[in-house]
Amino acid sequence: MRNAPGGWGKAELAAHWLNPTLRERPRRRVVRVRSGDLFAVDTQDLIQRYLYLFGVWEPHMTAWLRRRLRPGDGFVDVGANIGVFSVLAARLVGEEGRVVAIEASPDFHRRLVRHGRLNGRGNIRALNAAVSDGHKTLTFVLASSRNMGANSIVPYDGPAESTFEIEARPLPELLEPAEIANARVIKIDVEGAEGSVVRGMAPMLGGLRPDAEISVEVTPERMARLGDSIEDLLAVMGDAGFHVYRLANDYAPGSYPSALSGEPGVPVRWRGPVTGESDLIFSRVDAETLP
8 A cells, every 4th residue: 555556446445445444453553654753553543544554644734744844943733642743843853943742632642752752752842731722621522432533622412432631721821932932833633622722822923933834723613612613713813914725635545545646735825714624724925825
């Protein structure tokens, strides 16, 4: 799947056999991904299964971060999961750069720390913390261990695999002044809670470096269940001088072979309504596409 030449049949093989087989009959391995980094994975989980199968998670986002981050830069990962992007960023920014990886789940935080150590990335500061617009206690619910990254504070009435509570604070309180000032990219992936995270970080937006860019995975339907709206989030970012772009993303396993063999997507200026789950990039650059 990773190394065979060409792409014929790979999408069908991944979608109809490999993906369901690895989910239902999971493997636990230490795998080397395309960046060269090592991760201990359990293929029952979606993200870890894709790392095992394809050697990458979110190929377009991965390619965009590679184009953005340089030695000495700062990267802030809000909702770091097991550290896929944090470890990649730590490699890209080098020893003089700094990565702050924030993850609410105690289990994922432990795995994040493990993966930083496994790859010798001493420039990651890993925080077991939740981010919001104020000081409050949040309850996270995991609906299914088949997608353990879906821990969320969005109300859920069905059976839960697990729950945990954690105290939340605004992002500026979790970061050191130098980490705010040097942040080249801030990535936010918080399963519906992005409205409160962005509201809480609003006071620090003016203190970011001029070329700072912010990636937010938005899920309007989940935001609405928490009383938030995508329009309010866009307004906060617009008032701070940021333009909105959209980056292609597709979680279907059959989409990965073509994404990895073709040209990586670039963020495209977005002026219409945001109605579905989307990866948005906010930048002070005023253009039709971001390089």
